[in-house]
Amino acid sequence: MTVHYSYASDSEGILFSDGQGSTQADELHGWHKQFVGLNFAVGVSGRGAILEGLFDYLADSVGTDSAVESDFLAGAIESFFDNEVVAQHHESAHVLFCHASSPSQHHVRSYYPGVFKKFGKPSPNGMLGSGSPYISDAMKRQELLGIAIPMDTLAQKLVAAMHYSGIANESLTVDDQISVVLLQNGKTYLIGDNQPGHRNCCIPIIARWDEIHTLWEPLKAHAQSINSEIKAAYRAFAGVRSGGLTRPALDTINACNSSIHSSLSSLQQDVEALIDWYDNNAR
Amino acid sequence: MLAARSEMNVDAAKVVSKGFPTDEGKVLARHVLKESGNQLTGLTIDLTDCQSAMLISAFFNSFLQHIYDTDHTLLSDAKKTNWVLKFDFQREKVHGWMNDFSPTDS
Numbered sequence: 001m002t003v004h005y006s007y008a009s010d011s012e013g014i015l016f017s018d019g020q021g022s023t024q025a026d027e028l029h030g031w032h033k034q035f036v037g038l039n040f041a042v043g044v045s046g047r048g049a050i051l052e053g054l055f056d057y058l059a060d061s062v063g064t065d066s067a068v069e070s071d072f073l074a075g076a077i078e079s080f081f082d083n084e085v086v087a088q089h090h091e092s093a094h095v096l097f098c099h100a101s102s103p104s105q106h107h108v109r110s111y112y113p114g115v116f117k118k119f120g121k122p123s124p125n126g127m128l129g130s131g132s133p134y135i136s137d138a139m140k141r142q143e144l145l146g147i148a149i150p151m152d153t154l155a156q157k158l159v160a161a162m163h164y165s166g167i168a169n170e171s172l173t174v175d176d177q178i179s180v181v182l183l184q185n186g187k188t189y190l191i192g193d194n195q196p197g198h199r200n201c202c203i204p205i206i207a208r209w210d211e212i213h214t215l216w217e218p219l220k221a222h223a224q225s226i227n228s229e230i231k232a233a234y235r236a237f238a239g240v241r242s243g244g245l246t247r248p249a250l251d252t253i254n255a256c257n258s259s260i261h262s263s264l265s266s267l268q269q270d271v272e273a274l275i276d277w278y279d280n281n282a283r
Numbered sequence: 284m285l286a287a288r289s290e291m292n293v294d295a296a297k298v299v300s301k302g303f304p305t306d307e308g309k310v311l312a313r314h315v316l317k318e319s320g321n322q323l324t325g326l327t328i329d330l331t332d333c334q335s336a337m338l339i340s341a342f343f344n345s346f347l348q349h350i351y352d353t354d355h356t357l358l359s360d361a362k363k364t365n366w367v368l369k370f371d372f373q374r375e376k377v378h379g380w381m382n383d384f385s386p387t388d389s
Contacts, residue, residue, distance in 0.1 A: 221335035
């Protein structure tokens, strides 16, 4: 039970995942359903046994250390379902990935094996998992209210991912244990709350995970505080619905705006510092 | 000669709950004023166990505004509060909010 949300602009991408693993007997909190390669990040939802099998298959056939083409990755995942999974269980899993074809080309592709034989075409975004309807509904509400979520920079993508993570947490099966993959310049950067499994990403990342987690914590807190500033501004603005917007409310909005502006700038610097550290220490 | 007042330390996590930051800033201010007897010199407030989503401009502005509304003369000491925070970005931001705060007269 999980949620994956992925967004890609030309030069950057993000895959964030929030969830827990469940079996008939128990729940496995913090079980991240991602497979992260050099230039791609796969998110999966569904039956645990299928996901485990897929990760083993990808570790052997694709690997985590080399860049691969989008069609090669899609073909490998499709082959797994065609050759390894009994057809009646195809609908038990869904897959998406965020891929960097080049430093300036990123996209998302989604796959529903129970319905389609192949991955869909590249698109700017995708989501799946039991928490995804909550995000989808929120996006529709935002659109109705004229609220646009900026996604121009990695900092803005991270803030948006945390925003949607909070929404997905309305689902009881999403537990706020977040795993995030940033994509920039054709490479992936895995960060998050829980240590990834040994076959979910390359060895250097696992070896340096304590340091990666230490870098992640302030980024997460910073993104959460920015979202809270945004919420405070919206709350202050709410008086407009009765024509009761006051000077103190306008002052609050102005203070939030100033804080958000400076915070996004410093968060972007921190994200770039993390990427720089990663390139020098975890490749 | 007046005896020096011992410094006051507050664990904010034991005072604030999960309401809106504007409201919780006021709650913290009320607590501090009550416990300190309106003597805010040398005040230390530990926020390390508070959620980062709470520690935003509205929280600190509300805290200072309530102190100002209670007693204008206390604002200067309140702005010198020693805020104990977990992350560098929080320390930088709170420092700015303390310097920039300008009270509103109701």
